[in-house]
Amino acid sequence: KNEVEQSPQNLTAQEGEFITINCSYSVGISALHWLQQHPGGGIVSLFMLSSGKKKHGRLIATINIQEKHSSLHITASHPRDSAVYICAVPIGGSQGNLIFGKGTKLSVKP
Amino acid sequence: EPEVTQTPSHQVTQMGQEVILRCVPISNHLYFYWYRQILGQKVEFLVSFYNNEISEKSEIFDDQFSVERPDGSNFTLKIRSTKLEDSAMYFCASNLQGNNQPQHFGDGTRLSIL
Numbered sequence: 116k117n118e119v120e121q122s123p124q125n126l127t128a129q130e131g132e133f134i135t136i137n138c139s140y141s142v143g144i145s146a147l148h149w150l151q152q153h154p155g156g157g158i159v160s161l162f163m164l165s166s167g168k169k170k171h172g173r174l175i176a177t178i179n180i181q182e183k184h185s186s187l188h189i190t191a192s193h194p195r196d197s198a199v200y201i202c203a204v205p206i207g208g209s210q211g212n213l214i215f216g217k218g219t220k221l222s223v224k225p
Numbered sequence: 226e227p228e229v230t231q232t233p234s235h236q237v238t239q240m241g242q243e244v245i246l247r248c249v250p251i252s253n254h255l256y257f258y259w260y261r262q263i264l265g266q267k268v269e270f271l272v273s274f275y276n277n278e279i280s281e282k283s284e285i286f287d288d289q290f291s292v293e294r295p296d297g298s299n300f301t302l303k304i305r306s307t308k309l310e311d312s313a314m315y316f317c318a319s320n321l322q323g324n325n326q327p328q329h330f331g332d333g334t335r336l337s338i339l
Contacts, residue, residue: 145324156314156335158268160327206270211256211324212281215268 117142121202121216128223134189136219138202139182145205147185148213149176152199161187161200192223227251231317231331238307239339246302246334248317257300258318258328259292261285268316274300275323304336312338 118141128134138147146165152158162169162176164185169176173192178185189196199220203213230249238244250257259271273280274292291303300319304311314335318328 148327150330155332156262157332158316158318158330160329163327201268203268205324206281211320211326211328212258212270212273212283213260213268213328214270215260217267 117144117204117206117214119202119204119214119216121219123219124217125220126222128192128221130193130223130225132192132223134187134192134196134221134223136187136200136202136221138185138187138216140202140204141183143180143183147178148203149185149187150201150203150215152201152218154198158201189221192221194223194225197222227329229317229319229329229331231315231334233334234332235335235337237337237339240309241306244304244307244336246304246315246317246336248300248302248331249298250300250317250319251329252298254319254321254329256280256320256323257292257294259302260316260318261313262316262333263310263313271302271315307336307338309338312336 120139122137149162173190175188199218201218202216206212232247257274262268270283272282272286289305293301314333316333317331320326320328
């Protein structure tokens with residue numbers, strides 16, 4: 116069974132700061148998901164990646180398959196980035212069922 | 226952009242009652258999922274559904290739970306006899322190709338059992 120660990124659990128930053136959130140997992144995977152959970156509870160998929168790096172706007176996700184580690188970076192953070200960021204990996208098989216980390220609660224102060 | 230829609234947004238039910246949570250996945254998607262999140266805890270997988278049958282289910286998904294795709298658009302989660310510990314946010318998700326694609330999530334249904 117795959118275990119997913121995220122750090123830090125909570126993160127407070129000043130607007131404009133560079134943010135890094137880390138995720139590690141215990142069993143080899145085909146791809147890793149980064150998700151954003153809004154304060155109202157809704158979940159949005161940010162990235163799915165299986166190697167290297169992906170960038171979308173101010174968000175960058177990297178993964179090191181050998182080390183079983185991924186990072187999510189936010190450049191020039193803004194108060195609207197305040198949310199819970201969740202890392203998730205497939206349970207196994209081909210159906211895409213996911214195991215989720217506990218999430219990192221990010222608060223960006225103006 | 227197409228969305229996964231869930232209804233109701235909040236459901237309050239007496240313990241022991243049956244509840245049905247409804248989801249309309251994105252229309253061309255083939256894989257459907259239910260997850261739940263107890264307040265303050267992480268999101269947990271319940272069940273996946275493909276080709277009109279359950280593909281996989283977790284230990285949480287016992288015989289009190291069932292899923293159904295009653296027509297070409299709806300995907301429902303039924304809890305037969307609710308317990309206090311069923312209180313949680315329930316998320317529906319869908320995608321086209323299983324583990325080869327990101328999942329699209331609905332906004333969730335908050336289920337409160339009294």
